Every structure is written in C-alpha cells, then in structure tokens.
Amino acid sequence: MTAAPAHDLTEAVLRPVRGHHAFEACVEQLATTIRLGVYPLGSTLPSERELAARLKVSRATLREAIAALRQAGLVQTRRGRGGGTVVTLKPRTPSARAAARTSAERRRDWLDALDFRRIVEPGAAHLAARAQLSEAARAQLEEAHRAVASARKPAQHRQADSRFHLTLAALTGSARLIEAVTSVQATLHEMLLAIPVLEANIAHSDRQHAALVRAVLAGRADRARTVMEEHCDDTAALLRGLVG
Amino acid sequence: MTAAPAHDLTEAVLRPVRGHHAFEACVEQLATTIRLGVYPLGSTLPSERELAARLKVSRATLREAIAALRQAGLVQTRRGRGGGTVVTLKPRTPSARAAARTSAERRRDWLDALDFRRIVEPGAAHLAARAQLSEAARAQLEEAHRAVASARKPAQHRQADSRFHLTLAALTGSARLIEAVTSVQATLHEMLLAIPVLEANIAHSDRQHAALVRAVLAGRADRARTVMEEHCDDTAALLRGLVG
DNA sequence: CAAAGTTGGTCTGAACTCAGACCTTTCAGC
DNA sequence: GCTGAAAGGTCTGAGTTCAGACCAACTTTG
DSSP states (O other): OOSSOOHHHHHHHOOOSOSSOHHHHHHHHHHHHHHTTSSOTTOBOOOHHHHHHHHTOOHHHHHHHHHHHHHTTSEEEEOSTTOEEEEOOOOOOOOOOOGGGOOHHHHHHHHHHHHHHHHHHHHHHHHHHHSOOOHHHHHHHHHHHHHHHHOOSHHHHHHHHHHHHHHHHHHHTOHHHHHHHHHHHHHHHHHHTTSOOOHHHHHHHHHHHHHHHHHHHTTOHHHHHHHHHHHHHHHHHHHHHHHO | OOOSOOHHHHHHHOOOSOSSOHHHHHHHHHHHHHHTTSSOTTOBOOOHHHHHHHHTOOHHHHHHHHHHHHHTTSEEEEOSTTOEEEEOOOOOOOOOOOSTTOOHHHHHHHHHHHHHHHHHHHHHHHHHHHSOOOHHHHHHHHHHHHHHHHOOSHHHHHHHHHHHHHHHHHHHTOHHHHHHHHHHHHHHHHHHTTSOOOHHHHHHHHHHHHHHHHHHHTTOHHHHHHHHHHHHHHHHHHHHHHHO
16 A cells, blocks of 8 residues: 555666667677587578577678677678578687686676576476477487587587586477576576586586486476586585685 | 587577567566556656666657656656656456457467466575575565555555565565566566456465465475465466466 | 579668757755 | 755757668579
8 A cells, every 4th residue: 555666676676678789689699609509610500681580680780790709700701602600619618717807796697697597497407307398309308418428528518518408498498498598508608617627527517417317308307306406506506616 | 519500499599689679678667567566556756867777778768668658547747856757557457358369479478477487486485585584674575465465456466466476586686586577477467467366366375475475484495485386386277277 | 504592791761779968847945 | 935956858969770672702403
C-alpha cells in the first residue's frame, strides 16, 4: 500500500538499456565467439549478409566490426565466391599476466560471474540430464568431451573446455540459458588467461568432465548438477584467490 | 583439430547483438518496471536526468520513451519543482484472455522462460541463504513477504509477488542474477495476466513463500532451493497447460 | 573458356541517438 | 511576496546506424 517506490529494488532493476554501440557489441561478440573456439582456427565465418542478419545489425556496421577484428589479427578476409572471413587467431597460451592491473569494477564483474556461473551451469547440467536427448545430441556431447580430454596444449585445452560447456548448455535448447552460459564462459576465459595453468588442475577438471558426461547421459539430473557444482567451486576457488 | 566450425554451437551462440532500438528498449524496461510494481501506483519515477543516466541513454531518447508511456496511460507528468513523472497505471486484474492469439515464437519464449526460471530463481534462493544478510536485508525480505501475504486483490497480489521474487534476487547482490530474474518475472507476469487466478493457487503459493523466507533467514541453502524449485514447478505446471 | 553465382567492397540518403545548452514552470524557504 | 532550486520542455549539430542498390573479385559449373 505504500506509495513510495521499493527503494533498493529500483537501484537493482534499472540497468543500462544496452551496453555499447552496435559496432562495439559486434566486435565483442565475434571476438568472444572466436576466442572461445566456436569458430576454430582456419574455419570460415558465415557470409557478411548472413552474419548481419543473425546479429540483427546492418551490414555496414557488421563490416566495421569485421574490419576491427582483421586489424587485430583475429581474421583474414578473401573476396569472391568461395571467399569469406577466415579465423587466423591462434589460441593464446594462458599465462600469468597483469591481473593486478584490473579495475575494481572489473573485479566485481569477475566475482559476479563466478557466482552466476555456479547457478546457471549446474542448472544447465540438471536440465540437460532431464531432457530426452537425441542420439545426435548425445554424440555431440561425447565428441565435445573427447576433444577436451585429448587436448594437449593448454591453449587448445582452454578452447575445448569452453566448447564443452557451451555444448552442454546448447543441449538444453534454452536460448536464455545458452546466452547466460556464453556470457559466463566469456568472462571466465578472460580470467583464466591471467593465471598459470597447472597440469594437476587440468587432470582434476577432466575427471569432473567425465563424471559429468556420465551423469548427463545416464539421466541422473541431481548427480549431474552436483558434479557441475563441484566443478564450478573448484575453478572458482582457484580464481578467487587471484582476484580476491 | 577440426577446421570446421562447431556447427550447432554457432546457431546457438550468434544471437542478436541487441534487441531493439534504444527507444523501444526504454519503453519496455520502464513499462516492465512499472507493471511488476517496482514503482507502484502513485509513486514518482526518478527525474529524467537521473533515469537517463541510469539507463545509459540520452535524455532525448528517454523522453520519447516516457511520452510513449504517457500516451499509453501508464504515467502522468507534471512540470516544475516537485513535479515529475507519476505512475497512474492501476495494476490490471488478471483474467482469462486471448492466450490463443499468441504466436508460436512467443510460446517458445514463454516455455523457455519457465525452464530458465527453474534454474535462476532456485539459484537465487540458494545464494541468498548462503550469504551473510544484513539486518536491513533480512527486514526487507520479511517486508516483501508480508506485502505479498497480506495482499487482498489478485492484481495487488500479482505485483507483490513479483516484488517478492525480485527482492530475493536483489539480496544476492549479483547484477547478472538480478537481470535474469527480472527478465523471467517480466515474462511470467505476461503469462499470468492471461489466466484466471484461483484462490487455492494463491494460498498454496503463500505457504511456499513463507517456507522460503524461513529457509533463507535460517541460512538453510539447500532447503531454500528445494522450496523454490517446488514453487517454480507448481507455477509452471499451471502455465504449461495453458500454452501447451 | 565463358557464364553464372557468391562473396566482399562501396556509396547514399534517411532515421535514430547523443551530448549539451538553454527555456519554462512550479514549489520550498526565506 | 521574492528568489533559488528542481523539475520538465525545446533546440541544435554531430555521430551512429540503417536499408538497399550497385560494383568488383573470384570460383564453380557447364
């Protein structure tokens, strides 16, 4: 009955209606897509016309974004039929870099991503395990797992790991969930580039992936969620010390 | 090692970089904020200059959005000191309306929202229960619960319910989580306007709210999550039948 | 080898968005 | 009553974004 606005809520709810300009958003999304390995080294992006339609952006704007990627060395472009924009970025080898130079706001966002991740990724695992997965879907998950388990170099492992998590989210078929996991993985990727990777961490992570795949394929939803929660917790513990 | 893009992933990941124009996005966000009861009937919105800053939008664009709201009868505007934009929308009484006239795409989005909700809201409950809640925060949650429990008319109950769920999310302090819950609640609100409300449903829902508040305040995270899951499941069962 | 088709490259005019300055109205406080 | 402050109302010029048409390069196919 109060005529006063719900004070603290308004602060939380009235968020920027959109982050940046369309051009910047395109650069960011495409760069993320490439860095997470959705388009691996050597693969060709969709044509400009199709990409523009997918991103709901004019071709002019999209082209500016691609030009920026080209300048940054992530892609190369060839004209003519059979041409297109090809990914040339070699996945960066993770290494200890200036994590100290991150702003306070960035740190808040990083910690926020860890909290959010612990909700959405276990949720995705739970949902995927409950779903009726087609044969193709099951194979896709196993393939993604195989890729991450067999990756040798840290940089490849990093990309394969992102793709594994994205694949799992994609299995749920939920657009919102996929977007949430993508956003979280992008931030995670950023953080992981700033720390040294230990063999032991990777081995541990791989065991969790394997358990996760088993649980999902067996339809054991609660088990899948628990495993993913532990997986998130372990990664988070590693990262929190860094940015804490 | 494959040079082909992760086919099904790209479909899922390359989403529109932003939904609509800034103007439309403002209208939508403000209308949602008002309809969900963050700004109740009779309350005054922040000044145009402040709102524009919050939404990261120019004042010109914001003013267009407000003009649209005014035209739609949601708000009224008075000039001069002490003036401002006041909410005039009386919360709509939920009623059975043309749920049949919804497009296939909209239905997909509705069902998606229900799935996503079952992940993020229980996650929010879990996180809130684990957090060290300040006295103010605890009081805020209890107040929001009291409001929803004591609401008499269905329309008021609907708004209070939204605010309760948003308040819980706000307690976690996670920007991404708050945004997720806001988005989900907005869609839910839309759906609930299309179905008749039963007294029994409301009573049942209120019991779940009470159990939820107890669990959160007691720091019983798993319990809080379970209760919220049941709450989401019950609402979803009600709605799924409708949108088939 | 020529034609057709697909792709990136370029240009244009309209619409949208922005930042900021300035005006007008209204109320609170002296 | 003045006066100042706070709010909405108005205007302008620059920057961004858009849709669409058209050009140029290159490959595939007949």
